[in-house]
Amino acid sequence: MSPRGLAGEFIGRTLRVSGAARRAHGDPRTTTAPRTATVSDVRVFAIANQKGGVGKTTTAVNLAAAVAGAGYDVLIVDIDPQANATVGLGQPRDLEPNVYAVLCGECTAEQAVHATPVDRLWLLPSGRDLVGASVELPTVARSEQRLRDALAPLRERFGFILIDCPPSLGPLTVNALVAADRVIVPVQTEYYALEGLAQVLDTISLIQRELNPRLSVAGMLLTMHDNRTRLGRDVERDVREHFPGLVFDTVIPRNVRLSEAPSFGVPVTLHDPFCAGSDAYVALAREVAAGG
Numbered sequence: 425m426s427p428r429g430l431a432g433e434f435i436g437r438t439l440r441v442s443g444a445a446r447r448a449h450g451d452p453r454t455t456t457a458p459r460t461a462t463v464s465d466v467r468v469f470a471i472a473n474q475k476g477g478v479g480k481t482t483t484a485v486n487l488a489a490a491v492a493g494a495g496y497d498v499l500i501v502d503i504d505p506q507a508n509a510t511v512g513l514g515q516p517r518d519l520e521p522n523v524y525a526v527l528c529g530e531c532t533a534e535q536a537v538h539a540t541p542v543d544r545l546w547l548l549p550s551g552r553d554l555v556g557a558s559v560e561l562p563t564v565a566r567s568e569q570r571l572r573d574a575l576a577p578l579r580e581r582f583g584f585i586l587i588d589c590p591p592s593l594g595p596l597t598v599n600a601l602v603a604a605d606r607v608i609v610p611v612q613t614e615y616y617a618l619e620g621l622a623q624v625l626d627t628i629s630l631i632q633r634e635l636n637p638r639l640s641v642a643g644m645l646l647t648m649h650d651n652r653t654r655l656g657r658d659v660e661r662d663v664r665e666h667f668p669g670l671v672f673d674t675v676i677p678r679n680v681r682l683s684e685a686p687s688f689g690v691p692v693t694l695h696d697p698f699c700a701g702s703d704a705y706v707a708l709a710r711e712v713a714a715g716g
């Protein structure tokens with residue numbers, strides 16, 4: 425089956441997307457997309473794609489900072505053992521307690537929330553011991569619900585909670601998708617952009633059916649886009665054609681400030697508030713907030 429056929433069939437039949445995302449694009453299937461939460465209920469966003477290097481962490485940190493800049497209390501949950509979001513926010517890899525202790529039930533999520541250099545932005549950090557969690561979690565009862573249960577008491581305290589997932593569809597990403605109301609799927613604007621997307625959408629659909637009926641796709645986010653190249657423009661067109669109504673209008677450009685910011689331990693909105701990367705994540709924050 426062609427990638428187009430696969431994606432089209434998949435979306436039409438089984439995948440629930442945010443009603444607002446479809447309406448914005450005038451998609452006639454809006455009525456078949458049940459809305460299971462009101463905007464005010466939508467708090468927790470997972471940033472997921474099993475491909476590495478597509479911009480998950482960059483999106484988690486900078487979208488979170490943009491939302492915090494708009495005056496909301498925001499929590500980033502770093503559930504990737506590589507701890508890139510933790511380090512990118514200027515925190516040490518061995519900050520404790522961390523999300524592993526939370527998943528093990530050694531402390532509450534509230535006890536593991538740490539301040540960051542950004543006003544209103546808080547961090548539930550990753551840690552080295554999280555590597556073992558992928559192996560340990562499946563042996564524990566109700567292991568898929570651990571993060572959701574842990575974050576439940578924090579839903580009132582934070583306007584937004586963003587979960588930065590590892591580059592796999594293993595138990596940690598499953599925990600994130602079970603805890604989430606919405607998922608954002610970053611897609612690197614490159615030749616192989618569509619590869620693997622059916623797999624991540626399949627996993628989301630499975631979680632919707634089996635574990636988290638509230639979950640829906642907020643949107644796919646084109647990242648590292650270079651509008652000056654023909655390839656960049658072609659890939660954007662292809663992704664929008666394959667996934668109508670499912671791709672954010674906002675596109676994140678390839679921007680050197682975005683790649684530099686983590687080495688200073690701050691989001692781009694602090695590193696260079698007026699660069700194209702900052703502008704793009706502020707625009708994304710608006711689009712996400714409007715999406716419901």
Ligand SMILES: Nc1ncnc2c1ncn2[C@@H]1O[C@H](COP(=O)(O)OP(=O)(O)O)[C@@H](O)[C@H]1O
Pocket residue numbers: 475476477478479480481482483508591647648649676677678679680682683684
């Ligand atoms: N829009 C962008 N412009 C330039 N560099 C980017 C951009 N987005 C991400 N990067 C860089 O690409 C690399 C991978 O991004 P990252 O967010 O860590 O991906 P993931 O979390 O999916 O593995 C990092 O070095 C990051 O700084």
Ligand SMILES: [Mg+2]
Pocket residue numbers: 480481482504508589
């Ligand atoms: Mg990452």
